[in-house]
């Protein structure tokens with residue numbers, strides 16, 4: 001990958017002056033602003049058309065920033081950071097007063113992540129501030145895994161750093177910590193089992209949680225602008241397929257579709273995750289009128305993939 005220091009310096013200047021920069025991470029492209037500048041953060045919500053009740057993740061490049069941005073000094077954070085950072089894990093922690101309320105939508109917690117991408121890390125370092133960054137798409141729509149996807153949805157962004165295709169392809173796993181262990185707020189490629197290696201899993205009962213909705217958990221999200229229906233294993237489509245696209249996991253029963261997007265040649269779920277959004281973007285841009293998505297096995301990374309597919313399909317009745 002080519003990293004152009006001049007481009008990064010220019011992007012960092014935009015950040016320091018309160019403007020917005022779209023940049024690649026290993027998961028999806030982010031729409032970044034100086035996390036400590038509420039006016040800049042407000043512009044993220046505006047450009048994304050995102051409701052302000054949906055908190056943003058703060059991206060750091062240096063572990064020292066945790067002490068500035070959070071409180072509690074939880075020793076489990078160092079354990080998690082050592083194993084998973086830089087990488088696709090976001091940890092929700094009690095926030096310090098330095099973090100503007102707009103970033104966290106008024107919650108007492110802030111999501112922190114160190115992205116595993118040289119451009120993202122260099123941008124954070126050159127800007128000299130942590131970056132608040134949601135995925136660089138309009139609210140509720142498909143997440144961008146290429147610079148082109150960002151241009152399509154956010155043509156008015158102040159600056160766009162092109163880092164090619166992202167390598168993980170779906171958003172970070174989000175966890176929160178409680179006294180007994182951790183809980184998953186959003187599934188991603190880092191699985192529950194991998195985290196359980198370090199810390200026990202413990203989901204709090206609903207009554208003990210912040211009762212503000214965590215929109216990562218909204219039922220409808222990641223929606224393509226065409227109807228998407230999930231096909232369970234062995235299930236037959238009930239609509240005509242000659243004008244439909246198929247998002248195929250197994251490579252079987254692909255006959256009769258106008259367009260077939262294979263998620264992986266060998267059924268590897270990690271590869272499926274990498275290709276998921278790009279494949280749906282292509283189906284969205286093609287002339288198919290509807291999309292069938294074959295269900296993937298719901299184990300490991302498959303849990304995150306099915307979560308995205310269900311949210312994408314939700315508006316259309318979830319499944320046949």
Ligand code: TXA
Nearest residue numbers: 027029030055056109110111134135171172214215216
């Ligand atoms: O991989 C990623 O996480 C990407 C890249 C750009 O880093 N970012 C991303 O951001 O997916 P976004 O804004 O599209 O999704 C972040 C989700 C939100 O839906 C929000 O609900 C949840 O993180 N979140 C953020 N802060 C939170 C908090 N304090 N408590 C609970 N959920 C939080």
Ligand code: MG
Nearest residue numbers: 134135143171
């Ligand atoms: Mg998003």
